[in-house]
Amino acid sequence: MTDPTDALRGPVEVVGAGLLGTSIGLALRRAGIETVLRDVSEEHLRTASGLGAGRVAAAGDVPSLVVVAVPPDHLADTVVDALRRTPGVVTDVGSIKSAPGRRVAAEAPDLEHRYVGGHPMAGSERSGPLAASAALFDGRPWAVTPHETSDAAAVAAVEELARVCGAVPVLMEPDEHDRAVARTSHLPHLLAVLVAGRLAHAPESHLALSGQGVRDVTRVAAGDPALWQQIVTLNAEALHGLLAEVREELDVLQRAVTTGDRTVLGDLLARGVEGTRAIPGKHGGPATVTRSVFVSVPDHPGELARLFADAGESGVNIEDVHIDHDPGRPVGLVELVVSEDRAEHLLSSLESRDWVTHR
Amino acid sequence: MTDPTDALRGPVEVVGAGLLGTSIGLALRRAGIETVLRDVSEEHLRTASGLGAGRVAAAGDVPSLVVVAVPPDHLADTVVDALRRTPGVVTDVGSIKSAPGRRVAAEAPDLEHRYVGGHPMAGSERSGPLAASAALFDGRPWAVTPHETSDAAAVAAVEELARVCGAVPVLMEPDEHDRAVARTSHLPHLLAVLVAGRLAHAPESHLALSGQGVRDVTRVAAGDPALWQQIVTLNAEALHGLLAEVREELDVLQRAVTTGDRTVLGDLLARGVEGTRAIPGKHGGPATVTRSVFVSVPDHPGELARLFADAGESGVNIEDVHIDHDPGRPVGLVELVVSEDRAEHLLSSLESRDWVTHR
Structure with missing residues (x-):
């Protein structure tokens, strides 16, 4: 009934043009996949499609895959509706998988084999389509949570969706998720x-x-x-x-x-x-041992640039940066987080360029 | 008995050459104040004095002020010992003020007027003299916690110590602290x-x-x-x-x-x-309303420098930076935190320089 290689041929329908839905639209468009959008909010729809996340869904569209990106309370109903409206695979991006999955099974037992839950582990402090980004999922884990009766082809389709969005699919049971x-x-x-x-x-x-x-x-x-x-x-x-x-x-x-x-x-x-x-390293990789290098930086816009230019010259990759400064004071402290075995090299390199470092 | 203007004439004795003690030594030396160091660890002493935090204390030294920077358990005993050994003001930098203060009062009731507690609110994840920095206290609150019988002159001396170290003294009762x-x-x-x-x-x-x-x-x-x-x-x-x-x-x-x-x-x-x-803004100032600007940055050492150079050109001051990247992937997401009313300007400025921003 569902062809795994076909699920992403498009159009892919995204229901809910908030942060996650719009970001998925942007990522699919980046991959050249036709995307259509639905949302109860006309404004969200206009914004998301204006940003290039896809076109507004029309009556004759037959989506090959539906991605439901609505608030948790509306998840199960929207998934069931999508299963009834469309012939292909349906997935979602909700934070909880078990309870909505049980409701889908109860309300559409003959259709639920086409449904596979999903949950990309991506930022959620910002919200709405204006906060969206095609890069939101890059390198992030994306939980794919089939239930007992999910078609293998539907599971493969949702894993492929995660990969197309730049994420790393992680298979899990809904309860375990x-x-x-x-x-x-x-x-x-x-x-x-x-x-x-x-x-x-x-x-x-x-x-x-x-x-x-x-x-x-x-x-x-x-x-x-x-x-x-x-x-x-x-x-x-x-x-x-x-x-x-x-x-x-x-x-x-x-x-x-x-x-x-x-x-x-x-x-x-x-x-x-x-x-x-x-806690594993970011994006599920092994944790790298890092060390912080502290540098005093005068509080002018140009000084940070000079610091990063000099750090760049040292050839040391910067894993993270923290700035601690008071806008009212002339000097801030910048913490450069680097791989432990590169810290000494960075320190001496910066010191040779007259930066005040604090070991 | 204690002259406020005299307490910082030196030598100032720092007891405990760990992160805080060594940082205080470095800050005092920066201000040109003679500093002598004590520590049970010969190695810490050598390291701290090698870093320029002061010289090792000698038998004939008569310190004008003693700063006790030892672990909480040893605080009260070390303060009492300093009050007995020396004629001037004694303070400390411990995280708790009430219980040690009561012990000092009980054990040295005739001397405790020369003691005033203190607590600089400065980083503590790193430890040891090698992590020290003269800039550690710059712009930070430094709680100064006199008790009922503290001399006014001793209180003034400890407030001055905080200021000399670059911090902002905040007067509080020990219990309140x-x-x-x-x-x-x-x-x-x-x-x-x-x-x-x-x-x-x-x-x-x-x-x-x-x-x-x-x-x-x-x-x-x-x-x-x-x-x-x-x-x-x-x-x-x-x-x-x-x-x-x-x-x-x-x-x-x-x-x-x-x-x-x-x-x-x-x-x-x-x-x-x-x-x-x-939570107030950093360093006790009013909280500024900030907004995050997200930028995709290729993962090469030089690219961050280019980003900060371009951000610097925009004239917008960057309050904080977060980098989210996986060393194994080609593009990272950099979050620039700026004052809310400058975010749009920074976004359009970066976009005009061909940066991929995410709103």
Whole structure:
């Protein structure tokens, strides 16, 4: 019924022209695949098609593949509707896979073999078509989550979609996916929210001592509550066990703090260190050992350029950059993160060009 | 007994030649103030003095000011010893102020008027004298925490020390300081540890879906357990109430997730958003509204330099930079964080120079 090589012949229909849908449209167009767009919002449609993410879907279109990119609450209904409207493969890009998949199975048991869930692990703090980018998925994992009755050809088609968008397909069962994101995304989000909650209405004198640590821990807590409400309730099952573990460990922690039990605290803290080391390198590769090189940089627009030009001359690839400066002060501190075995070379290279480095 | 204008005439004695002590030595030497160093580790002493942080203390030295920069557990004893050994002002740079202060008062009630606590809010993931920098404190808040019997002249001397090191002195009572850092540093650290703990021994398939969010939330959890054990137990009192609040809110959260109560979840999530907005701009200034500009950059050393040169030409000051690239792929995504009202100008300026931007 579905031909794997045919699913991407086009047109591919993208339902929902937000950040993810528009980015998929842009990536498909980049690959020369005809793309048609649907959205309840006329404005999103106009913007997305204006950006080059595809044309607005017309009555006679028969899509070879439908990608559903709507909020979690509307996911199952929109997938079922697409299965009924069109003859090809249907996939989606929602953050939760199990509960919507069960609803699709219940409502369209004769069609669900053409449905395969998907979830690209790409940024979500920005939203709407204007934040979209053809490069959003480049090098990112894209979970592909077939259920028991999914056609093998449909699975292959969704893996191919991920690859065409520049991502790396990662096959997983829907339940396993939901447990994975509960651990690596939803739980971190909820605990960041609890930390951030302690800052709302905090005394100004407390907030004045905020450093980079609390900024990093709480950054994700700025995410859209309406979206996270949906994500969290739809993934309640997977979150339940993790929240119970945290609750139990929080009790242990609280007791250890109160009684000053350093052995217990040391164990908890050491396990945290171990956890940070378990996170693989970006894009799933092995973690590279990096070292930070600190450089004082006068706070003029041209100085950063001069620094990067000089760093470029050294031939050392810069993995990451952090700038710490106060707009009111003349000198900022720039942290260049480089592979550990290149740090000394970069330092001496910059020093020979009269940069003030801090080892 | 203590002359405020005299406390920084030197020599200033720094006890503990780790990251903070050596950085203070470097900053004092930068200001032309004679500095002498003490440390139980001969190697740290040699390294710190070799870096130019001061000379090794000799028997006949009479310091005008002593700065104690030793681990929290040894703080009180070292401060008391310094008060007994020397005639001038004694301060410290420990993360907790109340408990050590009480011990100083109990053990040296006749001398404690010459002691004033301090705490520069400066980076601590690196450690040891080799990580030190004269610029470490530039523009950072430096809490100065006099107790009831501190001499006004001693307080003025410690504020002057902070300023000489490039920091901004922030006067606070010791208890208030401890409550502030419990909220903005110790609690975030402990909850990051609980999140990271869920990653240790997690299935590889779960870890494969790690995105930037979980990396940011857990970064601080990589900190030294031996140090954090001390910090957490010494600040148990201030942490107690916050942990109880989190525990209570976690119960509410858990119930809301289980029952699917979106109103309660929405309130919690919204409060988290509010908390992230309460954090002031870096260095205590008002938070600036920023916007991120995303640019695709080929992964060669010279390309970042070209980007910053072109960004520099636009005259827009860059507040922060994030690079997201996989060393194995040809193109990375660079995020330039700029003041919101300058973002459009930067975008069109970069686009006119043929950069691929993503709005």
